Amino acid sequence: MQATTPVAFSAEQMKWYEQACAKIDPQRLQNLLYAITDIHSPTGAARAASEYMAKHLDSIGMSSRLQPMSFTSGNVLAELCGSGGGASVLLYAPIDTHLELDEAEKLLTGEADEVDMQPSAQMIDDWVFGLGASNPKGMVATLTEVATALIEAEVPLVGDLLVGMADGGMPVDVSARQHAGMSNGVTHLINRGGSPDFAIVMKPWNWVYHEEPGMGWFKLRVHGTLGYAGVPRGTPGFRSSVVPAATVIQELEKWIIDYAERNTSGQIKPHGWISGVRGGNPERPAFPSAVTEIFFDVRINPRTSPAAVRAQFAEFVRDLQVQRPELVLDWEMYGSVAGGTTDPQNWIVQSCRRGWEHIERRQHGESDLLGGQTDGAALRRLGIPTARIGWPWPAQGAPLPVAEGLGGMGATYIPDLIPCAKKIMYALIDTLTRPRHELGL
Structure with missing residues (x-):
C-alpha cells in the first residue's frame, strides 16, 4: 500500500481534537461495557441490548430509534446533526454474540466454565469479562464513548454523526430466529435510513483495513x-x-x-x-x-x-x-x-490511517493479512466507503482464567481500547469539520 496521504489539521481542528480526547472517560466506558455485556444477546435475540443502547444514546444527546426486526431482534440507529454542508459518518458495530451458551451448545463449546464464556458480566479492576465483552460489546461501548466525548467537547460539526448497532452480525445462520446472522441486521439498518457517506467499523487487530473477506x-x-x-x-x-x-x-x-x-x-x-x-x-x-x-x-x-x-x-x-x-x-x-473492498485512497480510509499514525507515532505500513469476516464487507457491498480500525487483541494478563483460542471473545482490558478511541476521534474531527468538497464528495 502507498504511504498515507497527508492532510494537515488546522490549529482549530487540533484544539477540538484534544478537547474531545480529554473528554474520553475510561471509567464511563467500562461501566457501559459492563451493563451491555450483562444483557445476553445471541444472534437473533439482541433486541433487549439494542433497546438499552437506544435509550443510552438518547441520554447522551443523540436522536436515536430502535429498528425492530422481530419480537426478539432489533437494531439501533442514532444521529447527531451538524450545521450542514458536510458528510455523514456512521460508527458501526454489531451487537449480537456468536454463542447461545445453552446446554445444546456444549458439543461446540466444551464445558465453557471460563469467565469469558458466561452470559453475565463481571468487572475486576480495569477488566470486564463475559460473553462478547471484547467482541462485539467492547466495540459498542468504545464507539459510544467516542460519540459521548465528541458531544461533550461541543465540537462545531459541519457533517452528521451516526452511530449504529445491529443484530445478525455474527457468521451464523440461526434458522429458529428467521435465519438471523450473515449480516442480515446491518443490511436492514442501512436500508432503513442508516446509509451514510462513510462508515468506520471497529474490530480487533491494531491496523486500518480497507477490505474484508466474505x-x-x-x-x-x-x-x-x-x-x-x-x-x-x-x-x-x-x-x-x-x-x-x-x-x-x-x-x-x-x-x-x-x-x-x-x-x-x-x-x-x-x-x-x-x-x-x-x-x-x-x-x-x-x-x-x-x-x-x-x-x-x-x-x-x-x-x-x-x-x-x-x-x-x-x-x-x-x-x-x-x-x-x-x-x-x-x-x-x-x-x-461475498467480500467487500473500498478504494484504499478513499478519504475515510486515509483519514483513519492518519489517526492511526498520529497515535502510534509511526507510519502505518503493510497490515497483517486478514481472514476475519465482519459486517464491514456488507457495508462496502452496499456502496458505502468503509474503514476498519481496531486494537491489540486478545487482551493479555487477565486476572481470571479465560478460554483458550477464540472462546467467548469476552475479556476486555479497558486501557487497550483508549488508543483506538482516539484514532477514531481523529478521523471524526478530520471528516465532520470539513465541507463535502474537501472530502471528495
Whole structure:
C-alpha cells in the first residue's frame, strides 16, 4: 500500500481534537461495557441490548430509534446533526454474540466454565469479562464513548454523526430466529435510513483495513451403506462411510491450506477450517452410518466471487474422485457471502490511517493479512466507503482464567481500547469539520 496521504489539521481542528480526547472517560466506558455485556444477546435475540443502547444514546444527546426486526431482534440507529454542508459518518458495530451458551451448545463449546464464556458480566479492576465483552460489546461501548466525548467537547460539526448497532452480525445462520446472522441486521439498518457517506467499523487487530473477506460454507458427504457392528470386515454389500471420511478430511485440510495461499491478495488471506463431522446416531452405535458429512467454512477474497470459489472446490472434488475412485462423494455450497473492498485512497480510509499514525507515532505500513469476516464487507457491498480500525487483541494478563483460542471473545482490558478511541476521534474531527468538497464528495 502507498504511504498515507497527508492532510494537515488546522490549529482549530487540533484544539477540538484534544478537547474531545480529554473528554474520553475510561471509567464511563467500562461501566457501559459492563451493563451491555450483562444483557445476553445471541444472534437473533439482541433486541433487549439494542433497546438499552437506544435509550443510552438518547441520554447522551443523540436522536436515536430502535429498528425492530422481530419480537426478539432489533437494531439501533442514532444521529447527531451538524450545521450542514458536510458528510455523514456512521460508527458501526454489531451487537449480537456468536454463542447461545445453552446446554445444546456444549458439543461446540466444551464445558465453557471460563469467565469469558458466561452470559453475565463481571468487572475486576480495569477488566470486564463475559460473553462478547471484547467482541462485539467492547466495540459498542468504545464507539459510544467516542460519540459521548465528541458531544461533550461541543465540537462545531459541519457533517452528521451516526452511530449504529445491529443484530445478525455474527457468521451464523440461526434458522429458529428467521435465519438471523450473515449480516442480515446491518443490511436492514442501512436500508432503513442508516446509509451514510462513510462508515468506520471497529474490530480487533491494531491496523486500518480497507477490505474484508466474505465466506463460503460447504458440506461434503461421504457415502457408504448402513452397516452393523456384528459383521466382519469384507462382508459383501457393506461399505463404511466413516473410515473413508478420515482420508477425505486429510485431503480437504491440504486443499484448504493451498486455497488460502492461492487466493491471497491485497490485505486478505482467506483462511478456512473444517468445522465439524456429522453422521450416525449415538443411540444406535451398533449401526455404522450410511453417510458421513463434513462441513467447513473458507473465506472469500473480495477479488474472488463465491461462484469462483465454488468452482475451485468442485475441481478439488473431481480430482479427489479420480485419485480415489472407491470414494462416493457429493457436496453443496450452502452459504456464501461475498467480500467487500473500498478504494484504499478513499478519504475515510486515509483519514483513519492518519489517526492511526498520529497515535502510534509511526507510519502505518503493510497490515497483517486478514481472514476475519465482519459486517464491514456488507457495508462496502452496499456502496458505502468503509474503514476498519481496531486494537491489540486478545487482551493479555487477565486476572481470571479465560478460554483458550477464540472462546467467548469476552475479556476486555479497558486501557487497550483508549488508543483506538482516539484514532477514531481523529478521523471524526478530520471528516465532520470539513465541507463535502474537501472530502471528495
